[in-house]
Amino acid sequence: MIERGPPEPETRSRVRDTMAVWLVSAAATVTLSWTWIHTCLVPSDKRNRRRQEMRSHLWDQRQDAVTRGSFGLTTAAGILARLALGMPADVSWSLSTVWEAGPSLTPDSHAGSWWLVVKSTAARVLRGPDSTVFWSTLLLLGTSRLRSNLAEATPFPSGAADLIRLALLTLTILVIASRPSLARPLVTFTAGLVSYAPLSGWLPSPFSWGLVLICALSGLFQLVSLLTHSDEADHEGQAIRS
């Protein structure tokens, strides 16, 4: 029987380094994902700015940790602690920004909420195999938004959006051709990746109806904001831009 001694110091060090990189990357990804989520309904100029600032901040923080020699668990914990501490402020900032935005809200963002409502509702209502065509249409529409959403400020590297889109489309076409019964959930999932509609197909009903409700309220909220804050928000929007 061959006895195995303790791992070489070099191997241990390599494992530790790999773990450190993995931990910090995971913490940064969680943070960027949270930023991506809480800024979803924020007008595009402020949304892009916040996402880019966060990306830059995390990059700087990682470099800073490397320089200080504290890269690893401490850095990851620091990132997550800062994320958690700032979450209430993130939510209140996003809500107040959406509320105040009014006319500066882009049509895309406004339509996006209603698109979510339509997709989520449809995902719950349409059940039969006849809806495959409907889901395929949603997929095509959805993946076009997926591309811009992924490319914008998610943790994914640039170019990944195109690859993911192409892979999903190919996979879906193959599945629709060979196993029609799997088409609906798959298409629901892939089409909904752009927003949160896939959840409506797979999560239990209370969750998906809750999602529909939140999206509908969000859409109404934006609509009311749009109608009631036009002058005030216009001035604020100009002030921000200037």
Add this chain to the structure above:
Amino acid sequence: MRRKPGVLLPRELSILLAVVQLQDRGQPAYGLAIAREMEKGSEAENLTGYGTLYKALNRMELAGWLTSSWETADETLENGRPRRRLYEITGLGEQAILAAHRDPGMAVLQPGYATS
């Protein structure tokens, strides 16, 4: 509780002071640098949440105490670093620091900061 307009909160004052101190040393004032400077100035190792920091920076820019701009692409090309948002204090921001210094009830001054 709603805050009075124009009143500088302790956290905002510490952000302004951090920006001033960075500028005095000729260093750029961006998110991480400001956060580090704030943590350096505090007695305990107080962490600043990302959301707290950027919400405050946004509010202070709207109030006219700070201005900001993206750094140019040339500065980031060397190592693929994402562009930083650079902050600068305005005349209004400096006045706000002086006002806070004159009226300590309005905000808590960071020890060691002297206004002339």
